[in-house]
Amino acid sequence: MSNIYVIPDNYDSIDKILSKDIKGIILGVKDLSIYKLELEIDNIIDIANNTSKEVIIAINKMIHNSDLDYVKEVLTKVNNSKITGVIFYNVGIIKIASDINFSKELIINKEHQNTNYLTNNFFYNKDVHSSFISSDITYKEILDIKNNTKMNIYYTVYGYLPIFYSRRHLLSTYFDYIKKDQEDNIYFMYNKEDKYMVREEEYGTIVYSPLVNLINEIDKLEDINIIIDLSFNNNIDMIDKFINKDKEDNTYTGFFDKETIYKLKGDKNE
Numbered sequence: 228m229s230n231i232y233v234i235p236d237n238y239d240s241i242d243k244i245l246s247k248d249i250k251g252i253i254l255g256v257k258d259l260s261i262y263k264l265e266l267e268i269d270n271i272i273d274i275a276n277n278t279s280k281e282v283i284i285a286i287n288k289m290i291h292n293s294d295l296d297y298v299k300e301v302l303t304k305v306n307n308s309k310i311t312g313v314i315f316y317n318v319g320i321i322k323i324a325s326d327i328n329f330s331k332e333l334i335i336n337k338e339h340q341n342t343n344y345l346t347n348n349f350f351y352n353k354d355v356h357s358s359f360i361s362s363d364i365t366y367k368e369i370l371d372i373k374n375n376t377k378m379n380i381y382y383t384v385y386g387y388l389p390i391f392y393s394r395r396h397l398l399s400t401y402f403d404y405i406k407k408d409q410e411d412n413i414y415f416m417y418n419k420e421d422k423y424m425v426r427e428e429e430y431g432t433i434v435y436s437p438l439v440n441l442i443n444e445i446d447k448l449e450d451i452n453i454i455i456d457l458s459f460n461n462n463i464d465m466i467d468k469f470i471n472k473d474k475e476d477n478t479y480t481g482f483f484d485k486e487t488i489y490k491l492k493g494d495k496n497e
Contacts, residue, residue, distance in 0.1 A: 229470050230452050232283065234386070235264050236461035241274065244457075247466045251281025253314065253454070256301055259286045259294065261389065261433065263458040268301045272308045281311040287336055288430055289394070290317040299323050305331055314359060314381075321353055332357050334381060338389060339363050344375035351378055359454075362388050362439065366447050366483050373451060382448060384441040385465055386456025387424055388481065391434040398427040413459075421479075424459065435459075440478040442469055 231249040235241050244252060254271050255262030262285055266274075275282035284305060290298060302323060305313060312332025313320070324333060335341065335350050336359035347358050357379040360369055373380050402409040416423045416434070424435040438460065445453070455466060468475070 230450075231466065231469060232281070232381070232452060232454050233466060234262060234454065234456040234458055236457045236459065237264055238266070240457070240461060240463060243463060244466065245278050245280050247463075248470055249280065249466060250452070251283060251311065253283045253285055255285045255287070259288055259290075259298065259301065261285075261288050261392075261428075261430070268304050272304065272310060275309040275311075282309070283312050283314060283332070283334065284310055285314045285336075286320060287314055287316040289392075290319060295319075295323070299327065302329055303327055305329075312357065321355060325354070332379075334359055334379075336381075337361070338392075342368065344372045347372055347376040347378045351376060357381065359383075362436075363482050365486055366444065369448070369451070379452065381452045381454055383439070383454040383456055384445065384448065384469065386439060386454070387435040387437075387459055388439055388456075389433050390423075390436050392431060394431040396427055397432040398425060436481060437479045439481045439483075440465075440475065441480055441483055442473065442475050443478055444480065444483060445469060445472055 229248055229250060232251050232253055233244050233249055234253045235244055241252065254274070255265040256271065257265040257267050271282060271284055286298060286301065298320065302313065306327060306329050310331060312334055314334045314336050316336055316338065321333070333355045334357040335355050339361050341347065341358060341361045342364050350358065356377070359381045360372060362383055369382060398409055398412065398414060412427045414425050416425060421437050423437065426433050426435065455469060457463065
């Protein structure tokens with residue numbers, strides 16, 4: 228079995244995805260996730276009960292005080308189920324998990340902030356033994372984290388990656404400003420050849436990267452749990468391509484193989 232986890236685009240594709248030679252799937256919990264597909268926790272538990280593959284839930288939206296009771300209810304149900312673990316963004320989850328003696332895998336996903344092994348070692352000492360590494364760093368830096376932490380590492384190799392989040396409803400505000408009707412919750416911005424998806428939901432607005440595809444780089448990520456995110460794409464055939472290590476032309480690799488150095492204005496070393 229491969230070390231691949233898949234985030235489905237829609238409910239109807241779950242069975243087909245689970246039939247693949249993958250390690251498991253990741254499902255967003257309704258009202259607690261930023262993923263396109265969100266399901267009630269009882270529905271996710273039913274899915275976990277009917278598969279031999281791992282099922283991980285995502286509680287990765289920004290959590291507010293009004294969400295805390297619901298989060299505790301979800302984690303309590305997960306603790307008594309076949310669900311393998313939970314991906315979380317808000318560090319308050321660590322305290323809730325401790326309070327209920329949570330025994331499942333905790334996978335911290337701080338999006339753009341998890342970029343070094345010191346951060347990972349800090350959370351490892353807080354009993355968080357798995358980590359979703361940021362896509363804003365190069366593969367050499369990913370391996371540096373892998374080699375200097377005991378963390379169980381997860382990393383996205385395919386999908387549209389969140390690059391910006393605002394609690395504001397930016398599309399609605401824009402269309403109000405230009406006095407035109409907003410016909411959808413998804414629009415696109417263009418920068419030369421690159422296309423950036425803008426998606427507005429009740430919890431705010433997310434801008435996504437172009438479609439990242441690291442299929443030609445997969446040999447560099449051995450012993451790392453890789454994530455194929457099919458949200459907004461649903462190209463299920465990509466699962467087999469990653470398993471077979473097929474090659475593709477003209478792939479967008481983001482920061483994976485691009486070192487970026489920013490200098491402060493007025494830097495004497497410019």
